[in-house]
Amino acid sequence: MTDTDVMNIAKKRGFLWSSFEIYSGVAGFFDYGPLGAILKNNIINKWRRYYVVREGFYEIESPTIMPGEALKASGHVDHFTDPMTECKDCMEVYRADHIIRDAIDKDVEGLENQKLTEIISKNKIPCPKCGGHLSHVWSYNLMFQTLIGAKGKKTGYMRPETAQGIFIPFKRLLRFFRGKLPFGAVQVGKAYRNEISPRQGVIRLREFTQAEAEIFVNPSNKKHSRFSAVADQTLTLFPAENQVKEAGTVKVKAGDAVQNGIISSEILTYQLCLAERFLSELGIPDEALRFRQHLPTEMAHYAIDCWDVEVKTDRFGWIEIIGIADRTDFDLKSHSQYSNEDLRVFIEYDEPKTLKKVVAKPDMKKFGPMFKGNSPKVKYALEEVDAGTVQKSFEDEGFFDVEVEGEVYKLTPDLVGFEEKTETIRGEKIFPHVIEPSYGIDRILYSVLLHAFRNDGERAYLKLPVDMAPVSVSVFPLVNKEELAEIAHEIRDNLRLKDIISEYDASGTIGRRYARSDEIGVPFAVTVDHETLEDKTVTIRNRDDLKQVRVPLKDVYNILRSLLTGEKRFEDLDA
């Protein structure tokens, strides 16, 4: 299996190690070894080029420990849980709501634990396995809890997603972006989930890295200004409808997907396209990618539309590596409520709206003598009432009663005048909607390794994209002779001074060195041989086809640089 081969290389050559090994390890935690750490940074930096540089979203960094209130507002304290029950006899543990649903065919999602416990005991629901008694229902919260401060009075949690760290300083962000939608902010960092039983290597971690963008948009305008740039891009979609009908995926052009209403908005579709380009630059082939729409039942209740980018793996099947959701205004609204801060945005109309309306104008010269000290109150009360109602009452009854603090005052037409007024409304305050692409970096790194792996029987190697490979250049002396070794060392040191990560290797035969170098995906190898001594040329070898070209020593850096930036391809070099 590819997974086995890749994980072997990852472990052996320093990409991924399970953590705390000398203490026999803890499930759900992984170390990035020397090469893994570089690869991860390469992926993240490419992500930044996509989202921060090209999209113009800015990156922020917020704490990984969050106070309870913030996660109460986001819903994680109450809802990021599973209701659990345990059989008192055989100790088997179950999801309480699933037990009930299976036993009495009733959907009890969202009920409190006490209610669930009651339902179980009232209906005498037994353990499905041994028939024993089930315990009371408790909530298993997937967040790691901790205490903040010396006295530990304040409950804190390790953040379960980086997104909340962007919603919370929304007012500051809005000010930074000078009050105008749309804008986006991103965060790259660790998030934590205390999974019940993580057993899928780097696929389900208890501590993992997310790269998330939160894009704030006007709910009434989910178009995208650069949509035309992606409209012709073909996406492999797996819409909810097809999943239900057990039909397959469909290939659709982005523009058509919006037109046909398969994807709910331009801006969401644009994000799908962006994700696809990103992954394909990481070397993940199109046929191993699909966009799966969430079924209405699995979608969080606040989302309108949500698409997972899934990648095909030999061991785990299709796994989610990116989630792209329209989260609507749920988060901002909720934080607004809990914090009493106005997290709305003022949207100015294209044209101010003018409203013509009739207002009642009390004649204060007459009000004063008549109502004495109460006249201001009567005036305010009158202004509260719709002027039309007053007018109508005058016509029908000849008077109008206003009630102020329990007392009724009779107004007659001679006390009140009417005036037509035009009011200008320049805009309104709204909660923006949030479009959220959320990348699981660890899973992406795994996918990159998985799909870079090649084994043609002769050799096993990682065909990593040139800008992803942790080590860019290997430098070898053809044979282990002092004169050759010296030049090879110089070349390596010179490349390092110019920011190209390179390694020297003189151990074993030349073939073994190439093999070692290929195994970790080094795209190019420079070999110093006897000819170098005569005419100051070296060979550059291409990892993917084993071909070599001879180039002048003085040009080595420039050539490698242009190969590594993608300016030139190896095939275009003069042989």
Place this chain on the structure above:
RNA sequence: GCGGUUGUAGUCUAGUCUGGUUAGGACUUGGGCCUUCCAAGCCUACGACCCGGGUUCAAAUCCCGGCAGCCGCACCA
């Protein structure tokens, strides 16, 4: 979290049933020899009984507990 199963160098493995030499081999890795382009050969070195208790004169081996991996179930807002 439950049940089954497995833990010997970086990797694969012998030894465990039936307790008893210095825990053996292969590959890998480091050093050297040889070598004019793709894991060759020779010499040499480093490197292991998952952890903790117990039984015993003696434990890699038997017993108990823990941890981890794998498989199945469950779980994955």
